[in-house]
Amino acid sequence: xxxxxxxxxxxxxxxxxxxxxxxxxxxxxxxxxxxxxxxxxxxxxxxxxxxxxxxxxxxxxxxxxxxxxxxxxxxxxxxxxxxxxxxxxxxxxxxxxxxxxxxxxxxxxxxxxxxxxxxxxxxxxxxxxxxxxxxxxxxxxxxxxxxxxxxxxxxxxxxxxxxxxxxxxxxxxxxxxxxxxxxxxxxxxxxxxxxxxxxxxxxxxxxxxxxxxxxxxxxxxxxxxxxxxxxxxxxxxxxxxxxxxxxxxxxxxxxxxxxxxxxxxxxxxxxxxxxxxxxxxxxxxxxxxxxxxxxxxxxxxxxxxxxxxxxxxxxxxxxxxxxxxxxxxxxxxxxxxxxxxxxxxxxxxxxxxxxxxxxxxxxxxxxxxxxxxxxxxxxxxxxxxxxxxxxxxxxxxxxxxxxxxxxxxx
Amino acid sequence: xxxxxxxxxxxxxxxxxxxxxxxxxxxxxxxxxxxxxxxxxxxxxxxxxxxxxxxxxxxxxxxxxxxxxxxxxxxxxxxxxxxxxxxxxxxxxxxxxxxxxxxxxxxxxxxxxxxxxxxxxxxxxxxxxxxxxxxxxxxxxxxxxxxxxxxxxxxxxxxxxxxxxxxxxxxxxxxxxxxxxxxxxxxxxxxxxxxxxxxxxxxxxxxxxxxxxxxxxxxxxxxxxxxxxxxxxxxxxxxxxxxxxxxxxxxxxxxxxxxxxxxxxxxxxxxxxxxxxxxxxxxxxxxxxxxxxxxxxxxxxxxxxxxxxxxxxxxxxxxxxxxxxxxxxxxxxxxxxxxxxxxxxxxxxxxxxxxxxxxxxxxxxxxxxxxxxxxxxxxxxxxxxxxxxxxxxxxxxxxxxxxxxxxxxxxxxxxxxxxxxxxxxxxxxxxxxx
Numbered sequence: 001x002x003x004x005x006x007x008x009x010x011x012x013x014x015x016x017x018x019x020x021x022x023x024x025x026x027x028x029x030x031x032x033x034x035x036x037x038x039x040x041x042x043x044x045x046x047x048x049x050x051x052x053x054x055x056x057x058x059x060x061x062x063x064x065x066x067x068x069x070x071x072x073x074x075x076x077x078x079x080x081x082x083x084x085x086x087x088x089x090x091x092x093x094x095x096x097x098x099x100x101x102x103x104x105x106x107x108x109x110x111x112x113x114x115x116x117x118x119x120x121x122x123x124x125x126x127x128x129x130x131x132x133x134x135x136x137x138x139x140x141x142x143x144x145x146x147x148x149x150x151x152x153x154x155x156x157x158x159x160x161x162x163x164x165x166x167x168x169x170x171x172x173x174x175x176x177x178x179x180x181x182x183x184x185x186x187x188x189x190x191x192x193x194x195x196x197x198x199x200x201x202x203x204x205x206x207x208x209x210x211x212x213x214x215x216x217x218x219x220x221x222x223x224x225x226x227x228x229x230x231x232x233x234x235x236x237x238x239x240x241x242x243x244x245x246x247x248x249x250x251x252x253x254x255x256x257x258x259x260x261x262x263x264x265x266x267x268x269x270x271x272x273x274x275x276x277x278x279x280x281x282x283x284x285x286x287x288x289x290x291x292x293x294x295x296x297x298x299x300x301x302x303x304x305x306x307x308x309x310x311x312x313x314x315x316x317x318x319x320x321x322x323x324x325x326x327x328x329x330x331x332x333x334x335x336x337x338x339x340x341x342x343x344x345x346x347x348x349x350x351x352x353x354x355x356x357x358x359x360x361x362x363x364x365x366x367x368x369x370x371x372x373x374x375x376x377x378x379x380x381x382x383x384x385x386x387x388x389x390x391x392x393x394x395x396x397x398x399x400x401x402x403x404x405x406x407x408x409x410x
Numbered sequence: 411x412x413x414x415x416x417x418x419x420x421x422x423x424x425x426x427x428x429x430x431x432x433x434x435x436x437x438x439x440x441x442x443x444x445x446x447x448x449x450x451x452x453x454x455x456x457x458x459x460x461x462x463x464x465x466x467x468x469x470x471x472x473x474x475x476x477x478x479x480x481x482x483x484x485x486x487x488x489x490x491x492x493x494x495x496x497x498x499x500x501x502x503x504x505x506x507x508x509x510x511x512x513x514x515x516x517x518x519x520x521x522x523x524x525x526x527x528x529x530x531x532x533x534x535x536x537x538x539x540x541x542x543x544x545x546x547x548x549x550x551x552x553x554x555x556x557x558x559x560x561x562x563x564x565x566x567x568x569x570x571x572x573x574x575x576x577x578x579x580x581x582x583x584x585x586x587x588x589x590x591x592x593x594x595x596x597x598x599x600x601x602x603x604x605x606x607x608x609x610x611x612x613x614x615x616x617x618x619x620x621x622x623x624x625x626x627x628x629x630x631x632x633x634x635x636x637x638x639x640x641x642x643x644x645x646x647x648x649x650x651x652x653x654x655x656x657x658x659x660x661x662x663x664x665x666x667x668x669x670x671x672x673x674x675x676x677x678x679x680x681x682x683x684x685x686x687x688x689x690x691x692x693x694x695x696x697x698x699x700x701x702x703x704x705x706x707x708x709x710x711x712x713x714x715x716x717x718x719x720x721x722x723x724x725x726x727x728x729x730x731x732x733x734x735x736x737x738x739x740x741x742x743x744x745x746x747x748x749x750x751x752x753x754x755x756x757x758x759x760x761x762x763x764x765x766x767x768x769x770x771x772x773x774x775x776x777x778x779x780x781x782x783x784x785x786x787x788x789x790x791x792x793x794x795x796x797x798x799x800x801x802x803x804x805x806x807x808x809x810x811x812x813x814x815x816x817x818x819x820x821x822x823x824x825x826x827x828x829x830x831x832x833x834x835x836x837x838x839x840x841x842x843x844x
Binding site (some may be wrong): 001002003004006015023027041042044045046047049050051059060062063064110128129131132134137138139140141142143144145146147148149150151152153154155156159161162163164165166167168169172173174176177179180181183184185186187188190191194196197198199200201203204205207208209210211212213214215216217218219220221222224226227228229231232234240241243249250251253254329333336337338339340341342343344345346347348349351352353354356357358372373374376377378379380381382383384387390401 | 435438440441450458462485486487488490498499501502506512535565566570571572573575576577578579581582583584585586587588589590591592593594595598599600601602603604605606607609610611614615617618619621622623624625626628629630632633634635636637638639641642643645646647649651652653654655656657658660661663664668670671674675676677678681682683684685688690692693694695696698702733754757758759761762763764765767769770771773774776778779781782786793795796797798799800801802803804805
């Protein structure tokens with residue numbers, strides 16, 4: 001049995017809740033995706049299978065709608081609304097991102113639906129929350145991000161270049177909170193027998209996902225400034241991104257700062273035969289033989305500490321310039337240094353580590369008679385396995401099945 | 411304390427009857443978390459649980475004064491005052507939790523830990539692989555102590571796989587998983603993330619995993635081990651791009667990619683972050699289709715808006731460089747909030763790129779949501795922290811306390827949950843056990 005077997009989730013189709021419902025579906029929930037006649041606009045999102053657009057060919061749609069059944073209900077008709085109420089009567093959870101007042105106008109908001117299903121858990125995702133009129137304004141992943149902080153912290157040392165947003169992550173962040181909310185409410189319902197309404201604000205979700213940008217202001221009224229490839233900071237910090245011999249980058253993270261790290265780095269440098277090319281090798285050796293604590297607080301004031309610390313950085317720079325990024329990453333990690341290769345998504349996907357963990361998941365598409373490799377589980381749940389139970393639904397694919405389960409005759 | 415109480419009950423018969431359950435009225439009030447998490451990737455997970463009512467007991471090492479979490483005494487500092495109990499980030503990530511100290515080099519501390527595990531629902535940690543095992547508390551041992559224990563480990567590469575011994579922190583997770591690569595402008599090095607997005611998000615996945623395991627146990631009575639690898643959670647965020655790779659063979663590493671202020675799925679144009687009047691002032695604008703563009707063009711009303719290349723959506727998408735050049739010229743002479751106000755009035759998606767002060771102190775929407783609650787810290791006094799971006803109609807979140815000072819709740823936890831007397835607790839402290 002998987003964690004959520006037997007729990008029914010109704011999703012009113014939207015890019016703002018599709019991922020949350022997928023995460024629940026992949027853990028075993030019975031997710032019923034409700035689309036309007038004509039389908040969810042996201043069916044038209046690229047990329048497409050073989051680059052040919054089509055209602056059932058969107059890879060965006062495929063990914064975010066695994067493990068769901070699909071039905072069409074026209075909420076603008078009383079007949080459709082009645083059918084929706086019947087569906088809700090059979091459901092545990094409603095996930096929706098409708099315009100703030102639409103469901104109330106249709107007689108389908110929490111007050112109405114909880115009369116039909118008293119222990120319903122209703123989660124609404126809106127840009128600023130249900131109580132804020134700003135939620136009525138049009139918003140996208142980009143504008144939600146900009147309003148709530150992440151881009152201020154992301155970009156380049158050169159501030160004539162624009163701040164950068166992480167694509168899709170406003171949508172993801174809000175939906176992570178939607179899932180945490182659903183599961184929390186399910187646990188509470190399991191104990192207290194009660195459902196409830198949960199209001200998720202997308203901008204609020206991003207506002208509290210900015211690490212030091214928020215708490216530097218909250219605690220000390222300091223403002224972080226963005227820097228290339230590393231943390232935005234109230235004070236400039238040293239570069240951490242290194243260009244490697246194959247034109248790819250690596251992130252060197254926190255530079256070596258302990259004698260055992262200097263020792264491992266020096267040994268590796270010698271093994272590679274590069275030690276004689278590093279003018280600072282003598283300082284690295286001093287670091288390797290350092291006795292007692294290496295006090296970083298003396299950086300800048302103590303010449304020896306400063307020179308040794310600098311030699312560690314220079315050694316990494318030299319090795320990086322002569323090795324492909326992947327080899328640099330593996331070598332550094334073997335030397336005990338927390339360094340990462342800057343992979344593209346597909347490079348990470350093909351990496352042996354993720355393959356060995358079973359992250360590549362084949363799924364047969366009966367509709368195109370092809371087996372497609374999907375990204376796998378975000379967590380390895382040993383006792384309640386994650387699984388894609390079915391491909392994304394076609395428009396209205398499960399009308400007869402689902403409405404039949406509700407007691408309707410075709 | 412009797413000797414009988416000191417002997418914890420072995421597998422399959424957790425002794426919960428004599429132990430008080432967590433009380434209160436929160437959504438998660440019936441759950442207790444034995445919490446070894448630190449930094450943000452772990453502490454952020456149990457912060458959610460604490461805010462929603464779980465009893466989270468955070469365990470720290472008295473010998474190293476809690477420094478296995480580098481944030482404990484780290485900046486920012488309120489009023490510039492430093493100290494182990496004055497870490498601003500630590501307080502932010504640990505609001506709502508209890509804090510105790512256990513010197514796990516000492517057998518007596520191990521005994522206390524075993525008894526705490528016995529009355530806990532979850533053991534959570536984000537150490538490097540193998541740390542708990544070295545202390546004698548691997549998953550098998552924990553299951554002996556409590557048959558239905560939920561154990562959630564969170565580390566960069568997980569506990570299984572070729573890289574499981576590798577070290578990470580947020581930016582390394584982001585680099586290896588593709589999230590650094592996807593943030594940037596074409597023909598430049600990656601901009602990456604200016605913070606540990608995957609410490610936040612790894613924490614969210616850890617919270618989800620804990621909650622899933624609790625739901626599973628509520629319905630079946632079974633505990634489990636969850637091996638969370640932060641890099642894997644991160645890689646799963648590239649869904650459509652990975653399918654474009656596996657289905658169409660199209661890599662993200664190609665000419666002109668990434669261009670992360672643009673939007674291809676679905677295509678929008680114009681779409682970007684544009685300069686405004688002033689120093690480092692920017693505004694984000696997105697046109698989803700013809701309607702947004704017509705309203706924007708009507709507002710700007712300059713000749714270039716009527717150029718044939720911009721007449722239809724596909725043309726605007728194809729000619730985005732030229733479109734951006736014109737739009738930049740228009741925005742750069744105007745204040746970002748002025749642009750925001752005018753585009754909002756025209757119903758075009760827009761947002762000023764807000765600085766921390768602007769979104770925290772000057773934006774009524776965050777204040778109105780109650781997003782920056784004040785906690786009363788034992789040493790620092792009143793401090794504002796990140797709230798939760800949700801509201802529950804029946805069991806809303808709150809932080810009943812600030813982040814704990816080192817060992818702040820030793821006496822409270824050991825006496826109320828484990829039956830020690832205050833004198834015994836004092837002795838344990840004197841002898842370096844706690």
